[in-house]
Amino acid sequence: MGIVEWATSPWGQSVPIHVSFYLLWVSAIAGLLFLIGHAIWLRFSGPEEYEESARANAAALVPDKVPRHSLAARLFHWIMAAAMLVLLFTAFLPKVGVEFPWVTYHWVAGLVLSASIVFHVVHASFWLDFWSIWPDRADSEDGLRRLRRSLGLSAPPPRRFAKYPLENKMYHGVIVLAGLSVMGTGLLMMFRVRTPFLTRNPYLFGDMTWGWMYFLHGLAGVGLIALIMVHIYFAIRPEKLVITKSMIFGTLDRDYYLSHHDPARWGPEETATEEAAAGD
């Protein structure tokens, strides 16, 4: 029971054709186990403690509503989310027995996802703080402190977060890998299907190359099942609803900001400048 489905080409060569689709269940069950495990762990873990910072001085500068996501960033997020869900359902419903002509819906949603990803990369690189989503030294030091404390070992409390906690940064890194993989392979796979704007050309690559391309597309695709489940689980957890609300309205409440974020690492002035630069 491997992870690659093989077939024999007309020339008698053994070639990969798909990822083995039982993996969609492995991914869904792994996602479910993560949710259950996390919910149990959270039930029995104590409240987070943070190192004291100079936030009392900064508090006076913090507005009632702290800007967190610009309108452009929020639009990107929700367009991408809709495209992603359409892609997952059109790809995997037929694999679990719900037959319908899925391919056209799939590639149309694929083009929407690809366009929104390209927009996001340009927007985040030139208008937002590009580095805010990549782990830095303070994140790894604090991650180590949190790990030691959770194991009952001595370590000072971690600092409050900058704009994004380390877990969010790591999640983003993984979703970038999976997202770019489905996008890159999916765009090339458009040559295999009939579309109004491309001349179909299944001979663009050999059987072996196509096979690995379909495999990678499917592998990243099944991985996205667990990733999206985890993302939606966090979005609807009661203590995270405030973050989800900020993805709709764009701002964080002052109290939440002061209790979870370190103004020295992600300041209200910095966020205001970022918004002004984003122009919305």
Ligand code: HEM
């Ligand atoms: C969440 C993201 C995505 C998931 C889960 C996903 C999943 C899948 C799966 C499981 C297949 C069947 C592969 C196979 O038969 O081996 C497939 C095929 C395909 N996907 Fe995606 N995909 C995603 C994104 C995209 C994107 C971004 C595009 C285009 C830009 C795209 C275009 C295609 C095309 C053209 C096919 C081939 C259909 C065929 O040959 O019949 N997909 N996708």
